[in-house]
Amino acid sequence: MSKTLLSLGGAGVLSLAAAPAMAAVDPETAFVFNSFSFLVNGLVVMFMAAGFAMLEAGLVRSKNTATICLKNIALYSIAGLMFYVVGYAVMYTDVDGGFIGSFSFFYNPPAAELALLGADEATPELVKAVTDNGYASQSDWFFQMVFVATAASIVSGTLAERIKLWPFLAFVVVLSALIYPIVGSWEWGGGWLNSDWYIASFGAEFMDFAGSTLVHSTGGWAALAGAIVLGARKGRYGANGEVRPMPGANLPLATLGTFILWFGWFGFNGGSQLALGSALDAAAMAIVFVNTNLAAAGGVVVAMMVTQIRYKKVDLTMALNGAIAGLVSITAGPDLQNHFHSIIIGGIGGAIVVFAVPLMDKFKIDDVVGAISAHLVAGIWGTLAVGIFGGGAILAQLVGILAVGAFVFPVSLLVWFALKSTVGIRADEEAEVMGLDQSELGMEAYPEFGRGSQTM
Amino acid sequence: MSKTLLSLGGAGVLSLAAAPAMAAVDPETAFVFNSFSFLVNGLVVMFMAAGFAMLEAGLVRSKNTATICLKNIALYSIAGLMFYVVGYAVMYTDVDGGFIGSFSFFYNPPAAELALLGADEATPELVKAVTDNGYASQSDWFFQMVFVATAASIVSGTLAERIKLWPFLAFVVVLSALIYPIVGSWEWGGGWLNSDWYIASFGAEFMDFAGSTLVHSTGGWAALAGAIVLGARKGRYGANGEVRPMPGANLPLATLGTFILWFGWFGFNGGSQLALGSALDAAAMAIVFVNTNLAAAGGVVVAMMVTQIRYKKVDLTMALNGAIAGLVSITAGPDLQNHFHSIIIGGIGGAIVVFAVPLMDKFKIDDVVGAISAHLVAGIWGTLAVGIFGGGAILAQLVGILAVGAFVFPVSLLVWFALKSTVGIRADEEAEVMGLDQSELGMEAYPEFGRGSQTM
Amino acid sequence: MSKTLLSLGGAGVLSLAAAPAMAAVDPETAFVFNSFSFLVNGLVVMFMAAGFAMLEAGLVRSKNTATICLKNIALYSIAGLMFYVVGYAVMYTDVDGGFIGSFSFFYNPPAAELALLGADEATPELVKAVTDNGYASQSDWFFQMVFVATAASIVSGTLAERIKLWPFLAFVVVLSALIYPIVGSWEWGGGWLNSDWYIASFGAEFMDFAGSTLVHSTGGWAALAGAIVLGARKGRYGANGEVRPMPGANLPLATLGTFILWFGWFGFNGGSQLALGSALDAAAMAIVFVNTNLAAAGGVVVAMMVTQIRYKKVDLTMALNGAIAGLVSITAGPDLQNHFHSIIIGGIGGAIVVFAVPLMDKFKIDDVVGAISAHLVAGIWGTLAVGIFGGGAILAQLVGILAVGAFVFPVSLLVWFALKSTVGIRADEEAEVMGLDQSELGMEAYPEFGRGSQTM
Amino acid sequence: MKMVMAVIKPFKLDDVREALTSIGIQGLTATEARGFGRQKGQTEIYRGAEYTVNFLPKVKIEVVVDDSQVDGAVEAIQKAANTGRIGDGKIFVLDVGQAVRIRTGETGATAL
Amino acid sequence: MKMVMAVIKPFKLDDVREALTSIGIQGLTATEARGFGRQKGQTEIYRGAEYTVNFLPKVKIEVVVDDSQVDGAVEAIQKAANTGRIGDGKIFVLDVGQAVRIRTGETGATAL
Amino acid sequence: MKMVMAVIKPFKLDDVREALTSIGIQGLTATEARGFGRQKGQTEIYRGAEYTVNFLPKVKIEVVVDDSQVDGAVEAIQKAANTGRIGDGKIFVLDVGQAVRIRTGETGATAL
Ligand SMILES: Nc1ncnc2c1ncn2[C@@H]1O[C@H](COP(=O)(O)OP(=O)(O)O)[C@@H](O)[C@H]1O
Ligand SMILES: Nc1ncnc2c1ncn2[C@@H]1O[C@H](COP(=O)(O)OP(=O)(O)O)[C@@H](O)[C@H]1O
């Protein structure tokens, strides 16, 4: 399903087309609804930046906390700038069933909107020229922009506590300017995953309502590549294969972060209906909200039960990851019509994460916050689930998943290697022992607590 | 006032009825407004789950912090699942002036919406079949669902630091599947508190706009019952009646939680207008917002002044409780038309909490976060205030308050006793001394601070 | 531009006027949109109170943390109460091109709305009497109210760690009842900065879309006056002019606060479009959202780069201030039509703050959180930028900036002196050393961490 | 004078303080400490990986007393801190050559 | 060699360090501590219930010096830490049998 | 009996514990400490103003051993804690007059 340019979503298209026939919601009212939905839902998604920041700040050790905070606000900033400079165009303009959009820089408001804004009088012609687009162009930009940062946040969580600040941000530039927009263009930009050829070849278009694969797996692949190139934190894996936990310093903050993400996800999935200007869209958005909530709830409850059974104790951080895995899992198909399925999908996501996290440790892939498990693995599951639960074709889903991995993973590897062999990506050993807050920032997150310098 | 099925609220009913006559907001536009209001306001209420989590995480000692975080995310999850499985039906279907709804399981989207969503074209007939309902059915489910978790959150705060995880969650299952939905059905489901018989008997219907009684007192009664059965924290009350404070470990977090709750309360009260599709509804919602804010503000200022006078110092936690008590107080009647009254109502709520908290200690009812004072006592006051300030009849308010208490308190007692005498509800003494984080989770909230194991 | 009474903003006016001509958005629908926009955007701004609280709680030392939390919830409460009692009337009623509005107390819903709410039937006449206003009156009150608290929050951040609680709150009363409303009346109330005389004299009306000057500089001037009268924290400046840092105790909390402020700013700027009931308004609001985000992003990235170059390390707190400075800078003109300009404006704001913060220290002006730099200095820059980037006339901007400073600064000085010479404003020396939490509250923010009394 | 230094379980601190006060000792200094010994630390689990906490929370008490009070102090601490369970801690007695009260400059036993 | 151990008010730490440095002492070790003594703890109030904080924040300093420096060190600390108010703390002097610098293995006074 | 008191770099704690265990020592008590010495603290920058952290994080270890074990313990600590870089810390040996196990009341070397 093309996410913006080709249509207002499958649902949106119908309603807009039908509108004149039934003299229902008038086009300007629908325009306002659609735009306001982008803005409000986008704003809700924007807040996920705070959620990722808190989740990660809670799960790192205190000597790296200030740095992860900085990385999070920096990556959100950079992602937004790059998406304005080039990302949006690469993703949404002139994709035409292909593999990439155009490189027109600086996405500014279209002439029709500027004409209306600058006119002495809002004549019907001027208004029509604007409303014909269905929504305010910049409201769409805003909504799409906030998704980019999500992909980048995933990477920051995995690589925390050992990656250098500026090289990490350099990767974010590439991810938000090119990698993510290219992948996005394949589907939401109306590219090949969405083409007649694809449907003919694999039985259906690739279905990814709000981005289990396009956003979360993309971030996850990039994180995985980074984790491999970067290596594990010093001391994390013992010589005899034992895993040494490095507990997060502030679990209530991690809990807050998860709640913020959950909150933000309603915008993420709900706003991906991409329209609000008809009864159909409103009803669909409501269904999306309900599925989103139930999948997350399923993820939490299953993750709790599995850890209770497996470890005899309940792991809070796994419950938090369970919520996120549930949310990621439902993101590909939150429009399914039997809510019970969303509980199953989310619940399986919650189970997956409990097994995937120690599995990563088996492979000595050191993922500080469990982002690869919760975003990549659950993202794959969620995308497949759309095929399983009747929202698409399993083969078409699989091909899309593989295509994204086959592009994002090696390209990310390449970028990480390039950075490693030039500026270097890893903090030196002493900096890692003392904490990145000291080496990169010269500043402590909690100077009066624990080993903080201001305790005396 | 019936909260959903019978009408779109007193106000909503008028506007929808009047709409055709004046050719104003067309039905589909009104449908979108109403649905979007449910979604946006519901989303804002959903965030209260984070608010409760932070408030409680800030007010417990650090050795129980991770557990209270887990309880909060678990209870929100479970409440949502149970409300889908059975709660919504018990509350809203086929109540018919009675005491309970029906037991139809799994609340899924209605046929009319599925037909529209699945159609090739949105024909006027299909659209009308949907818009006749006034709002997207699942948007209403979502809005009502988030209220359930609130009731459960109240219980978790009171019983913190000593109740075992799983038995607590078992209680949440019963509360969200049955206790709360049954109480809710009496009024918002169109049950007996809302019936002609009730009006004839007590002079008016029971008025509880957004749930001072139905939500907050219900949670408060359940918490009170739990506190009695569970007993106080070890060492909390000395042999000679002295009260030993156990200060909360993280007051900025508690402050954040309170701000989030305040934020969420606009959705709680504002969304309870239940409609947005007319000038009347929009104006009414605006009035509700203003009253909500002023009542909370009054609660804060009065609580501060009372603690300053009484204790010569201002107690931050009382100011926070004052905000919440103010909010709870105005929840029964946030539609009153002289804003000054809301300041009085909220201010009295703020005063109440300052006196109720030490009073509970007199009775050795150990309420960790003051939830009984802020939700039950202030909830009773707020519900009475509606009668006092002309929004209903005092007798009718009183009967409703008593009826809810007479049902929720003994039933909760029963459930708590049942749990106590089977699985047990109280952590054993050593677990309580060491903290529940160690016994239930094997995990620390702040491993690098205070007595955390990672400080060395 | 008058912010409410004279019109619905420049843009709003056009769309409402044009509406009948093109039979587009009907007046009642537009009324609902406009009102809902005020409520939703206002709610988003309300949350900034939490943002300021967390930012400040993170940047003070732990011995003053509970006090700053209390100040923040108290000031938000008081600001709301005062704005209801008198502030709104002073700001918005009967300004008529002058210097102050009227002193009518207690701003309650207008007769037309009460008539509609109380009627048996929503007749077209009743509805028209309400919708003629363009928006629900109390939705506007709510939106304007949340701005007052912002001004007060700025003051609290600067003066933290040494000012006594109640005298500070007394200043907040004056600020929110008189100082801010008077300044606001000059422009948004339709006063002299907005008059024909002004335009004739200075080439254009004063332009301040959402309050770089009216809100942020006003708060900044009041904070500056307070900082001068109050003096620096004990030990902050050495005898030989050296500056002794007093690091904030909880930087992730400060980061969270900044993200919340960023989130809230979309409501702050976006809602200041003051209308949503037309395609023009929706398109304009979207543009405002985009500019707001890019300016903040620019502020972060530039502040990071400048600190990296200047100090060889990146300062997280400067990056956070950079975000805020970027946001303040764009607040005067977030409606500009080339988004690139917003990056430049915000980026310069980010650079300003990095230089202004140490500069303040040179003058021994002790601003705990950098509020003077981020709000006053960046506010001046942002207001000038509107003239530079073609949204107004530089002279007109300059005169407005100076006029606000010439009023707010001396009046604030006077109030601070009056408080100082009566009740006293500064905590005594021992209280300052032990922390205000002990002297004012008798309570600790983190009793189990650091030097907390519960660590043993 | 002697310094009686005891390592005890944290929740026994108030009992020990009261026991010492009751035999006329007016001051003591306490420090958070971590103990390693026969008592085995609990096993925690974090994200699927187990680990043992080797160092357990203890409180260290230092109280300087006149030679005549040493035995009483040791006994008081030993009784008050005793739970009979492994990890109760140790008491050590060290020699103190001199004591000074900072406020007054008094020295010797009167400084205590 | 002797160990001079002092319990002082926390905000005096920098003064004490400077006083010791000024008489040629090059190293010391400080620890957060809690003191119980004649100085009474402040009363706090939490949610309507009063309580007294018995243990007050102190800093414990341990500095090992050559016998010849003991008196100077004691005096320096006593002067620098003195506020004249109750609770200023104590200084104790203990005997040290041996000292080793870990880095070099040097022993005795040269290890300090 | 002697008390071996060592001030070491925090990340060496586990190595030191293992070294002591390997020579048969079964218990020790550790405390967070701050050290001031020849090792210079790092310079931090906060909002445009520089400052030096004078007191560096250290861990203080106290282990009481039988006279026969003193040399072994000192050597074990010195080796395990050594990095060869400034700031590695010190070891001091003090005399202990008596030791009591709180749990059992045992005294002397058997109490260790
Ligand atoms: N040799 C020692 N030197 C110093 N402290 C010791 C020594 N042995 C034990 N401790 C302290 O005493 C505590 C209790 O010792 P442990 O062997 O666990 O039990 P118990 O006191 O019952 O013998 C330890 O945690 C440690 O703090
Ligand atoms: N006998 C003691 N042994 C060890 N420390 C002591 C002793 N008496 C007092 N202290 C320490 O000295 C501090 C100050 O003692 P206190 O009696 O309050 O005042 P002053 O030092 O003025 O006599 C106490 O808080 C405690 O830390």
Ligand SMILES: Nc1ncnc2c1ncn2[C@@H]1O[C@H](COP(=O)(O)OP(=O)(O)O)[C@@H](O)[C@H]1O
């Ligand atoms: N005279 C002393 N008394 C007590 N502790 C000391 C003394 N000198 C140094 N220390 C402790 O030893 C630590 C290391 O000393 P330092 O002079 O920095 O390096 P080094 O151990 O390599 O000589 C200091 O941080 C301090 O904790």
